[in-house]
Amino acid sequence: MKLSRSKDIRILLQTSLIIIISISLTALSLLRLAFFYDQNNNQRILTFLLITLMFCGLVFLAYNTLILPFLSLYLKWKNVIFIILMIIILISTSSINSLYYWSTPKENSIEICFDAAGGSKNLQIHKLIESHTKRLYSPVSFGFDQYPIIIPSGECVNGKIITMYWKYTLMLFFPSLTAVVQKEPPDGRFYLSINDVPSVVYFDKNAEEPIDNEVNFNEGIEDGETLPFVIHKYLYTAVKAICLIVSSIFLSLFFFGLTEKIMNYSPAKSNQSHGN
Numbered sequence: 001m002k003l004s005r006s007k008d009i010r011i012l013l014q015t016s017l018i019i020i021i022s023i024s025l026t027a028l029s030l031l032r033l034a035f036f037y038d039q040n041n042n043q044r045i046l047t048f049l050l051i052t053l054m055f056c057g058l059v060f061l062a063y064n065t066l067i068l069p070f071l072s073l074y075l076k077w078k079n080v081i082f083i084i085l086m087i088i089i090l091i092s093t094s095s096i097n098s099l100y101y102w103s104t105p106k107e108n109s110i111e112i113c114f115d116a117a118g119g120s121k122n123l124q125i126h127k128l129i130e131s132h133t134k135r136l137y138s139p140v141s142f143g144f145d146q147y148p149i150i151i152p153s154g155e156c157v158n159g160k161i162i163t164m165y166w167k168y169t170l171m172l173f174f175p176s177l178t179a180v181v182q183k184e185p186p187d188g189r190f191y192l193s194i195n196d197v198p199s200v201v202y203f204d205k206n207a208e209e210p211i212d213n214e215v216n217f218n219e220g221i222e223d224g225e226t227l228p229f230v231i232h233k234y235l236y237t238a239v240k241a242i243c244l245i246v247s248s249i250f251l252s253l254f255f256f257g258l259t260e261k262i263m264n265y266s267p268a269k270s271n272q273s274h275g276n
Contacts, residue, residue, distance in 0.1 A: 022055035024246040032101040037162045038138045066257030086252035094244055103164035106224030113191040116153035121186035125149035131176040131216050137161040176218035183213055194220035
């Protein structure tokens with residue numbers, strides 16, 4: 001009875017550990033990808049669950065083939081140093097190269113209008129991009145499956161974009177939105193509102209300095225609403241930090257086990273086993 005209970009507890013602990021590692025790897029993977037934030041809540045939940053299930057299978061396989069067989073080697077001094085160094089390297093590189101991972105996602109309401117001067121020409125928005133990172137925003141919320149977003153004269157379109165800024169990147173540049181229109185935009189009034197803060201640009205080919213087809217807007221872009229799953233900013237950051245640490249520890253053990261597996265591989269033994 002005691003052996004059976006001990007076995008059940010061990011299986012429960014291993015299963016819980018695999019789930020925690022899988023969730024951490026999923027968070028580390030998805031929270032650095034822009035497309036994940038562009039999805040709606042239901043899509044984000046489904047994507048997170050599917051990726052977590054995939055990682056569960058991979059983590060289970062890696063745990064049983066590359067980590068569990070080498071448990072006795074982890075406490076050797078030289079191996080402990082290798083694993084700690086690997087953890088530090090993984091945490092450092094992941095932190096530095098993760099522009100979106102540490103960012104706070106915010107939803108911004110956008111309204112775009114155009115009034116042609118003496119005509120009924122359309123304005124075409126070929127791109128809506130983040131001015132500094134050149135990240136392309138999705139046109140789906142504006143009612144278009146792909147660019148360009150076409151705005152007939154006298155009409156408006158409404159949509160939403162998700163911005164992601166880390167407080168340290170804001171020290172380097174001021175957030176802004178760039179609207180790229182057709183090469184020779186028709187003369188008229190170009191109106192763009194970000195979170196109910198309006199900005200107006202007038203296209204005029206006969207002006208002394210005509211406005212370029214790439215127009216930057218920054219008024220109101222810092223006033224967006226934080227996405228619902230970011231309940232508390234500091235708690236959200238702490239959870240992401242824990243996921244990063246857990247993932248780095250697992251990957252370090254994985255690479256250690258993989259290294260041991262390769263070093264212990266014997267071609268002679270392999271050929272002998274095939275001969276038998």
